Amino acid sequence: MWDYTPIVKDHFLNPRNVGEIPNADAIGEVGSLACGDALKLYLKLDDNKDKIVDAKFQTFGCASAIASSSALTEMVKGKNLDEALAISNQEIADFLGGLPEEKMHCSVMGQEALEVAIFKYRGIEMPQHDSEHDHGPAYPDYEGEIVCKCFGITDAFLKKVIETNSLTTAEQVTNFTKAGGACGGCIPKIKDLIAQVLGEAAAQTRVRPEKLSNMKKMQLIQEVLERDIRPLLWADGGDLELIDIDGAKVQVAFRKACAGCASSGNTARMVEAKLRDLVAEDIVVEEVSA
Amino acid sequence: MKEIYLDNNATTKVDEAVFEEMRPYFCELYGNPSSMHFFGGQVQSKVTEARVRVAELLGASPDEIIFTACGTESDNAAIRSALEVFPDRRHIITSRVEHPAVLTQCRNLRQKGYRVTEIGVDGAGRLDLEELKTVIDDDTAIVSLMWANNETGVIFPVEEAAKIAKSKGALFHSDAVQAIGKIPINMAASHIDMLSLSGHKLHAPKGIGVLYLRKGTPFRPLLVGGHQEKSRRAGTENAAAIIALGKACQLAGQHMDAENTVVKGMRDRLQDSLMSAIPHARINGGGAERLPNTTSIAFEFVEGEAILLLLSEFGICASSGSACTSGSLEPSHVLRAMGVPFTCAHGSIRFSLSRYTTDAEIDTVIRELPPIIARLRMMSPFGREHLQGKV
Numbered sequence: 001m002w003d004y005t006p007i008v009k010d011h012f013l014n015p016r017n018v019g020e021i022p023n024a025d026a027i028g029e030v031g032s033l034a035c036g037d038a039l040k041l042y043l044k045l046d047d048n049k050d051k052i053v054d055a056k057f058q059t060f061g062c063a064s065a066i067a068s069s070s071a072l073t074e075m076v077k078g079k080n081l082d083e084a085l086a087i088s089n090q091e092i093a094d095f096l097g098g099l100p101e102e103k104m105h106c107s108v109m110g111q112e113a114l115e116v117a118i119f120k121y122r123g124i125e126m127p128q129h130d131s132e133h134d135h136g137p138a139y140p141d142y143e144g145e146i147v148c149k150c151f152g153i154t155d156a157f158l159k160k161v162i163e164t165n166s167l168t169t170a171e172q173v174t175n176f177t178k179a180g181g182a183c184g185g186c187i188p189k190i191k192d193l194i195a196q197v198l199g200e201a202a203a204q205t206r207v208r209p210e211k212l213s214n215m216k217k218m219q220l221i222q223e224v225l226e227r228d229i230r231p232l233l234w235a236d237g238g239d240l241e242l243i244d245i246d247g248a249k250v251q252v253a254f255r256k257a258c259a260g261c262a263s264s265g266n267t268a269r270m271v272e273a274k275l276r277d278l279v280a281e282d283i284v285v286e287e288v289s290a
Numbered sequence: 291m292k293e294i295y296l297d298n299n300a301t302t303k304v305d306e307a308v309f310e311e312m313r314p315y316f317c318e319l320y321g322n323p324s325s326m327h328f329f330g331g332q333v334q335s336k337v338t339e340a341r342v343r344v345a346e347l348l349g350a351s352p353d354e355i356i357f358t359a360c361g362t363e364s365d366n367a368a369i370r371s372a373l374e375v376f377p378d379r380r381h382i383i384t385s386r387v388e389h390p391a392v393l394t395q396c397r398n399l400r401q402k403g404y405r406v407t408e409i410g411v412d413g414a415g416r417l418d419l420e421e422l423k424t425v426i427d428d429d430t431a432i433v434s435l436m437w438a439n440n441e442t443g444v445i446f447p448v449e450e451a452a453k454i455a456k457s458k459g460a461l462f463h464s465d466a467v468q469a470i471g472k473i474p475i476n477m478a479a480s481h482i483d484m485l486s487l488s489g490h491k492l493h494a495p496k497g498i499g500v501l502y503l504r505k506g507t508p509f510r511p512l513l514v515g516g517h518q519e520k521s522r523r524a525g526t527e528n529a530a531a532i533i534a535l536g537k538a539c540q541l542a543g544q545h546m547d548a549e550n551t552v553v554k555g556m557r558d559r560l561q562d563s564l565m566s567a568i569p570h571a572r573i574n575g576g577g578a579e580r581l582p583n584t585t586s587i588a589f590e591f592v593e594g595e596a597i598l599l600l601l602s603e604f605g606i607c608a609s610s611g612s613a614c615t616s617g618s619l620e621p622s623h624v625l626r627a628m629g630v631p632f633t634c635a636h637g638s639i640r641f642s643l644s645r646y647t648t649d650a651e652i653d654t655v656i657r658e659l660p661p662i663i664a665r666l667r668m669m670s671p672f673g674r675e676h677l678q679g680k681v
Contacts, residue, residue, distance in 0.1 A: 013600075015669065033632055036593060037593065040671035060592065062594075
């Protein structure tokens, strides 16, 4: 059954702003027939060429693709170009009262079409990709190495989506971008990209609380393990269990694919780095075989 | 809103006569058929009757019928058994368009070191028997090919395939879940060793299946424990569902002619009317021999989920091979294997009828679907350029 909110359903059954704008100032096109969804967005600007006075769309795709496009056109009207550019895919989803996670790629497509339209209007170069896969890249403005050959999606685009939506698993990346959703051949690469982005993010944001009570520290360690670390391990079929916390010493046992894995030492270091970043600098992670 | 149910390849309504047949076996006649006392014995005799009824529909002997929990279990049991029976044979042959109950299992076995060959199909979904002859060898333990495809209804030449399998000493299994009850099957005149059936596809309840096992075929059970089903499938019999399935098989036999005349007539009228009313459409598997109740139509430049949701507004229940409804993002593996162009693989809709389908329901679909397709094409950025106004 459809897992859509009443707002999604309404925008699908009664889409706003369907059609073309003959003298549009900006047009953004993303997706293709082969990808299973595509969106062409038309924007009309006011005389000062800054404010969006009209927006229309044509969409090929599922109900949530049509609803996301409809929502997008409603959201951008009356905004100036910079304000429009600031709209995130999450805001499109929020406007609709939320989207099922496996449909988040529809909101990404909307945000992307908007960005392409405005970049093009401003004369920012849109490099076209020349690659061997059977159809053109879904998001031609993100130059880079094609990671997902089935849908023509580049590493640059994936990294952007991973970062803006704080994605931590390959499955989430598939839901948001479709990458990895067909043959699955690129899933290892997607995992690498997630690790890269997470590494960069950790280096940038040290939002570590200054001083922690022991109780608070233990709580935080558990939170970080649950939220940031275990999902990463699950993605590779592994897992870990928190055995004990003694001051700064955190004992963990690796489970499933991680248990007895030759690189579990590296995994333990990864866990340690993460905990040091997010909890306290003096944390030492020990692997135990409990 | 009254539903117009044209999704009978997904599941079917339990026939009321079937439900009445099973009803006493919950609160009144709840005995265990394996018990020695009279109370279990009267259930046992109904289970035996059901076994005879199922066997009659298949042209089989009652002791060739093993009751299971579902078609998927039957498929798993058949393939697992063959590999245990022939531990030295490490090759499995199946097709690219099988149901996941077979395909996923074969691909998992590939991970475990078995050699798995997936035979291809042509543009009309027909099996490449020549490829089967080429790839089969003395290492092949089992050939598992569906009798009829769930998405397109295309019927495979399973008898010929079974002969080829036997010529190399391999076992032959067919997932006949979609075929049974829709087309006549006679195992007495067949070379097929094992066959899977699912109750809920022929107006019996969910949770009951059958594995047909030809007399004399070596077999290793998937479930071990008690002596039920002559130790070929342990676990207390789902007596009520077995009794229901017996009745459903009896009814299916009685309706077989109507299925291939009346139901087929409605199916043909549906697809002919839609094809003439809607440009840029094609029948998936239209060039092949198909089940009488199934038609899968691809509409170019529109996406399946959107069509289904709009149909649903009129109470019409159909299904799509579209990526967007299945969780996977690739359009149906069946349509991809057939080489259906990407331009329309995403916009395929399957209608599957049953003996409950009425002419009035078909009329509603013929009336409501063309404007839905036109509306979505008007919305699509590809519609206009490709269709040149012919929406």
